[in-house]
Amino acid sequence: MMNSRLYGTTFAIALFALAAGACATEAPSTSAPEAGFENALQARLQLQPNLNKAKNVILFIGDGMGLSTVTAARIFTGQSAGQQGEEHVLPFEYFPNVALVKTYNTNQQVSDSAGTATAMHSGIKTRAGVIAIGPEVERQDCKASLAKQLPSLADLAEERGLATGLVSTARVTHATPATLYAHSPERNWENDSQLPPQAVADGCRDIARQLVDYTVGDGIDVILGGGRREFVGTALGGKRKQASADLIKDWLKQSPQRHFVTNNEELQALPAHGQVIGLFADSHMSYILERNEDSGEPSLPDMTRKAIELLSQNDEGFFLMVEGGRIDHGHHQGQAGLALREAQDFAQAVQTALASTNTSETLIVVTADHSHVFTIxxxxxxxxxxxxxxxxxxxxxxxxxxxxxxxxxxxxxxxxxxxxxxxxxxxxxxxxxxxxxxxxxxxxxxxxTHAGEDVPLYANGPRAHMFGGVIDQELIFHLIKHAYGWN
Ligand SMILES: [Zn+2]
Structure with a gap:
């Protein structure tokens, strides 16, 4: 009884701290109450909306992190810490505001990550497989796509002088991060050897090229993840047509303030000022459970912490997207253990963000792009x-x-x-x-495969109370704009 009352108090304090807009404290590693409902009740009764404008927004996207994945990851994480598991609370489960999100694409009942990421980042529901292109355009129709390019949250943030960043455990040219900086009627056009000749003739560029040539504001400031092969030619172990191609060099040449890193040691040693591309794997970063200790790959919390440190240098504020990209891949392989271990790290990255920011000025939104046919x-x-x-x-x-x-x-x-x-x-x-x-x-x-039911969304910080009810995925973009006060 003493223990559950103590846990109840800790839980309530954490909830109060988040709701009241105080500096986030370390979420308790102990379990939530089973008998001590009084404190949780008081915390709910005293919830007040945080009406501040958001200076910073961090959008966490767990790729494929449907509700059953969240529940299983909660139990998995609790059991990893020696608990029974069911009573465990993941860091974002302390957030006071939750919504259900409808994820369908305009042409698919069960969605893919390109269409759903476009909805979240550009505010328009569109077809499966396209990167920041409107729903009128057929997939792979380069010519039509050029007239229907959708601006993203990164574009809007850069235009207003904010710092911008993207962090993923997948390739940085993969669907979810790509929708922030590229426009492509085909998600698989990640490098130029995948572009059909007709698309080249019509004026389409591959996704890696678009990242390097991105010129809104001063460009994306922090880019961390996998996918080195998309940026270099075959002579350098990559996939680009020209054997000696090196897009990273092209990007570095554009400013002396730019840095390129390939492992966690270099990442953590970066100076506080400047821009960075960190590519830590040829393709996706390795699964945590399959990671070679010598690989030097940073964890998602490592990348998140460093991204926030760098982006916080900008007094205007920042927009950061953090993707747990490999939850989805573990599920596609039918290997729940891989997926849950990735989800555990994703949740830890949210905790890192809470500890590195102030809830009075930073809105944190945690959601998934779509679910999986995964059950308990x-x-x-x-x-x-x-x-x-x-x-x-x-x-x-x-x-x-x-x-x-x-x-x-x-x-x-x-x-x-x-x-x-x-x-x-x-x-x-x-x-x-x-x-x-x-x-x-x-x-x-x-x-x-993916699954078609709604996914959860958790919000904390300025204007987080706007996130609630059953919403269409594209509303996330518009609510974030409101939170920044961009209207
Ligand atoms: Zn998938």
Whole structure:
């Protein structure tokens, strides 16, 4: 009883601190109340909207981080810290304002990341597969796309003299970050060897080229993630047509204040002033669970902390987008452990942002672009290992000692997918489980797919109270504009 009252107090203090616009404190690592509801109730009753204008906005996008992923990541994180897990609270779950977001594309019931990122960054719902191009244009139609380019939050921020940044564990030319600085009727045109000759003739440029040539304001100030191969030619181990091409050199030449880094040590040693491109992997950065300790790759919290430090030098404020890009990829492989470990780091990056900013002037929005066909199933007992086999309760409600059996007499994992590679696993003996296992799935597809239900959004800081209800994804852009007072 003492413990749960103590946890309740800690929870309420954290909620008060966030809601009242005070400097964010370290979110408690202890669990939330189960019996001590009084403090949580008082915190809700005393919520006041933060009516300040946002000086800074940080938009966190967990790629594919649907609601089931958030719940499983919460349990996974709690269990990693030795708790039962279900009672754990992720840093953004202390935020007082939550909305549900409709994610469909104009031409797809279940969306892709290019269309959804365009909606969030440019305020217009559009087709799947296009980067900051209006919905009238067919995918891959270069000529038509040139007349329908949509300005992004990065463009608007740069035009107003703010600092801008993008951080991702995926390639920086991948769909979500690309919608901030590029316009392309095809998300896969990341380097010039992927551009069809007709698109070149019609005047389209590849996405990496557009990042290097981006000239709104003084350009994107902080660019951190993977994807070095998109910027250099084959002689340098890259994918560009011209063997000796080096777009990074082209970017560095444009100003003496620009820096290029390739590992965490160089990143952390950067001077406080200037602009930076950090590319830490040829393609996507490696999964945390598969990361070689010598790779020198920074974590998402490392990148987030440094990005905020650099962007905060601008007195006008900043816009920063942080993507947990590989949650999505772990799910596509049907490997929930990979996805949940990425989601755990993503949540830690939110905590880093809270600790590095002041909630009276910085709006933090945490959401996903779309969900996955990922589910938490069976009737596992309280505290059952989230990556393990279902162990149920007996008739008295106490945990059994053996895994539960399906109708075929075989045990099954708590986590599973509606489709994906897991459907090809033979239902013989004990299914594999643990951090890098492929979870069971119903329908055999090459890759597990996105899902069409709404995703959650969590907001804290100036004007965060505007985020609520069931909203269309493009409204996120317009609400951020209002929070900055750009109207
Ligand atoms: Zn995906």
């Amino acid at each position: 199933a069976g009737y596992p007992t309280r505290g059952n290992p989230i990556l393990g086999l279902v162990v149920s309760n007996d008739d008295a409600g106490n945990a059994m000692t053996e895994p539960a059996k399906a109708r075929d007499g075989l045990p099954y994992t708590t986590l599973g997918y509606h489709n994906g590679p897991g459907a090809m696993l033979k239902r013989e003996g004990t299914p594999t489980h643990g951090p890098q296992a492929v979870q069971l799935a119903a329908i055999p597809t090459w890759a597990e």
